[in-house]
């Protein structure tokens with residue numbers, strides 16, 4: 001469903017990605033692991049169209065997306081992708097509900113529909129009663145669940161998660177990843193999780209290991 005072929009990303013003379021081939025099936029959940037500087041974030045950003053690769057092709061559902069202009073790529077990110085980052089990246093001035101509704105509102109949905117969908121997802125993620133709190137009034141784990149709700153309300157094809165548990169304790173991190181995977185199952189969304197956490201990676205159905213911008217082993221059956 002999402003595939004990259006021969007991806008090369010350079011920063012000056014540094015090759016952050018050195019010819020990566022990767023295929024992600026619809027609804028698949030996978031971890032991207034590797035040492036610091038191995039190219040994990042670069043791969044995530046290239047696949048998501050945040051960064052442009054110098055070489056290679058990316059297709060989504062059979063359509064090339066690597067050659068789109070910036071406007072089309074940003075539309076694509078908004079409609080087909082969702083993002084969860086280490087620190088949530090919620091809008092501090094907005095309530096949890098408004099944060100979750102934001103991608104729908106940006107996508108042109110009427111306010112009432114967007115707010116109703118946001119309320120529903122917040123409830124599914126165990127945040128009933130906290131809809132009107134601002135991010136500063138939530139725990140780290142709660143804020144990450146708001147970020148998950150925000151990433152999924154528009155039913156994207158893929159969620160990209162970069163160290164989503166990095167700022168959380170082990171228990172909360174596990175619960176957060178479970179919440180993310182359970183949510184994605186509801187919508188049939190694929191999830192790509194970049195993580196340093198080997199235990200977390202081992203708990204996922206598939207792991208892709210990067211080293212020096214190349215894929216080491218793929219796929220590795222973990223269960």
Ligand SMILES: Nc1ncnc2c1ncn2[C@@H]1O[C@H](COP(=O)(O)OP(=O)(O)OP(=O)(O)O)[C@@H](O)[C@H]1O
Pocket residue numbers: 011014015016034035036037038039040041042043
């Ligand atoms: N904006 C940039 N400018 C120059 N070099 C960069 C930039 N971003 C990344 N790099 C380099 O590209 C390589 C891959 O970086 P990347 O962030 O993709 O690795 P990573 O595996 O995600 O690392 P970490 O686990 O430390 O976050 C590294 O050598 C890094 O120094």
